[in-house]
Amino acid sequence: MTGVDVSGPTTGIAPAPGGSRIAVIDFGSAALTVALLTASADGSARVVDSRELPPVSAGDLTESGLPPVVSAAVDVLRGAGITSPDDIHALYLAGYAAHNPVVQQAFRPLCADQRVKQLVPQPVPFVGPGPTSPVGRPNSRSNLPLIIFAVLVVIVVTVGVVVAMGGGDRRAAPDYPTVQVGREAGSKQGVVDSADGRLYVADDMAKSVAVVDTANHTVVSTISFQDEIVGIALDPELHRLYVAGQGDRGHAHAAIRAVLWVVDTTTNGVVATIETGSEGRGVAVDPGTHLVYVTNERFLGYQLDPKTVNVNAAATLSVIDPRSATVAASFELGTAAGEVLIDPATRVAYVAGSRYDQVRGSENGVIVVDLASNQVAGQITVPDAGLVGIAADFTANTLVLVGSDAIRLADTVSRTVEATLRVVGASGSIGVDPVRHVAYVADNGRDGYQLLIVELAERRLSDASIETGMKLLVGSAVDPRSRAIYAFVAGMVMFVPPPQ
Known part of the structure; x- marks a missing residue:
């Protein structure tokens, strides 16, 4: 061998x-x-x-x-x-x-x-x-x-041959400007500060956040952290960037610590470090109250038989007051939790996760949380084993849910899945344009590397797409003011101008 x-x-x-x-x-x-x-x-x-x-x-x-x-x-x-x-x-x-x-x-x-x-x-x-x-x-x-x-x-060669032969009616990728922001491998998440012209890109493997000048297409600073990054969120009014991470506590068999770093975006320096529980998963900011919400997972014990699936776990949502740098509250969500989104108008949080019921078993999808009472208010069940991406256009009352087998669009009012778009190969962070009501979903499937354009109002995939050539996509972000698109390809950011 x-x-x-x-x-x-x-x-x-x-x-x-x-x-x-x-x-x-x-x-x-x-x-x-x-x-x-x-x-x-x-x-x-x-x-x-x-x-x-x-x-x-x-x-x-x-x-x-x-x-x-x-x-x-x-x-x-x-x-x-x-x-x-x-x-x-x-x-x-x-x-x-x-x-x-x-x-x-x-x-x-x-x-x-x-x-x-x-x-x-x-x-x-x-x-x-x-x-x-x-x-x-x-x-x-x-x-x-x-x-x-x-x-x-085999995949790369096959796609390369298709592109070289013209690939039917598919267009070659334009020569968009790029800037290196991290390692080629690893996931990328980005948040945009439109007023300051800054894009913050987190690289989980490099344990760093690159600060990008969106006008000049340059990296102006790199902020390094001790642990793996699992999520970032921005409060532009307070000039605060929140970076959620997780890492070892330093001794064997200990729970994985979840930590939230608070970064002053005027200096790009860490001003506070807050432990939020065990195994951080995602982070979001409520722009109205300026409270920060971090999802965590903690395990309550393990089955002795390795052949038995263990469901003895609890996912929690921690509420952090950034002014006092303390955890103000923490409450249970279910058995698993991932990314979290907040609708500031209704003060409702949407958490990718699962809940376990003795009768129905585990139900996957989106957990709905009333932030006024810190109580679980419902769930949007998704017929998928696990979500790999979640985003929202709250002005259109729409959640974009990327699973292992499809893109699904859920209505936040009826709390049901209203459309299923069969796409295999979609993944990564999702950019949403709240003006045009479209979402940009990274797709590395058999049709090549592209950003799919999801028309949220029409609940369908657009016939158009944004080609990136032979560059592996790991996500996207959108500037809500200029509507420019930032495609995360390998270790770079690709700058795509706003659509005409």
């Missing part, structure tokens, strides 16, 4: 102590791949076993559907010599279900620290045969990162 160097940021696998074992589970469209790697003293890791299992369908990504999937993965790991969660130093999930909170929750008991991480695969070089490869296993495969890379190469 061939070994591969997968150290450090090359693949998204963090360096681990020599001899420790790392599990990687990839939810591919053709197969579920379970791989076991061993870390070396030099910081690299080598695949010692890799097995392909039948692919997982969207219907399996539920509390009732996942136990057989977890059981199959456990059997593979046991066959590779894993006898308990203490044998695994780190567990990575890859593929379309890696960000799904139900999937993350199901696989947590397989790792000693009960944490899962998302793998962002990148090209890696060969380093020669691995001496610890098992012998005589008919289902053994080459290592997981190389498989993923090979698939990516």
Whole structure:
């Protein structure tokens, strides 16, 4: 079996102590791949076993559907010599279900620290045969990162040929100006200060926020942080940027701390650090009250049987008063929570997450919160295992919900999904133009790399799109005043002028 160097940021696998074992589970469209790697003293890791299992369908990504999937993965790991969660130093999930909170929750008991991480695969070089490869296993495969890379190469070459041949009636991407803001891998979120002409772009892998001058297309400052960034929000009236993050507390088996950094945008300096709970997920500001809301997840215990899906978890919403730099309140939302949006006119928050009911089981979608009473006021159920993006046009009473299989548009008045746009490949942060009532959704599907234009009033996809060429999209943002579009491509911001 061939070994591969997968150290450090090359693949998204963090360096681990020599001899420790790392599990990687990839939810591919053709197969579920379970791989076991061993870390070396030099910081690299080598695949010692890799097995392909039948692919997982969207219907399996539920509390009732996942136990057989977890059981199959456990059997593979046991066959590779894993006898308990203490044998695994780190567990990575890859593929379309890696960000799904139900999937993350199901696989947590397989790792000693009960944490899962998302793998962002990148090209890696060969380093020669691995001496610890098992012998005589008919289902053994080459290592997981190389498989993923090979698939990516096929996709890139295929799309490149289509573009070179003209791609039907698709237009080539204009030569938009760009600026480097971070690493190529990693998610990007952006918020715009129209009055100051600033775009703040968070890079979770680089643990930094780039401050971009939108007029000159230059990075004027970079703000670094200690922990992984999970969300950013801006209060332009108070000149405050809020950066939500999460990181270790410094000792084994401790809960992952959630922290909120308060940045003065006049100096780009951190003026306060507030711990908000465990495992931060998202952040938003109420511009009317200037209160800040952070979603967190905390786990109350774990099933002893790794084949049983664990639902013993609680998601909370923390209310932070930035003036006193304190957590004013915290209340439970459900079993999982992610991004949060706030409608300042109605003082209602919308949280991507899930709630568990003994009769109905887990219900995924958007949790509706009345901020006047700090109470859950309802839920918009979404027939998707997990949302990978959420945005809103509150003037049009519309939520844009990007899932693993479709873009859905929900009405905030009726609290129902009113349109389902079948798109596979959409992901990332979503820019919304509140003047034209359109949303820009990153799509890296078979039709190429583009920003899809969603017509919110008409509840449909536009026939037009914004082409980015062969540049991997990870999100977008919109300047609400100028309506300029900022496309986040790899480690850059692409500046797209406002539509005519």
